[in-house]
Amino acid sequence: MSAVITKFAVTSMVMWMAPVAIMYGFIYQIFPGVGQLSPSAQTMASGFLAVISVNLVIGFYIYMAMKEAPHQEPQPDPTFLANAKASINQPTSSQVSDDSHGKGKVE
16 A cells, blocks of 8 residues: 555656756756747747646556556455344344234234
8 A cells, every 4th residue: 555655646746846847947948959949939848848748647657557466356344244244134123013013913
């Protein structure tokens, strides 16, 4: 269970950090060739790449989840199962009262 939580936490952090890093790289012209683009082209390119990066992270997370082997078949809670079986075998109060009325009648 902790492995699933760890994968989710790491994926969530990457999903937030990747677009911010891309936007930062475009704003401060860390990526080569960005300085040659117009400001509107820089904004569009950085936004497009940020959205693509989030989709790639989500796709990678789905791939990892599908690749994970199932541990075992889900099993019902034993306490719940015992209580359910006991409740099925118990007569209800309406059945008891109906039986008591029916025995005394003679037709």
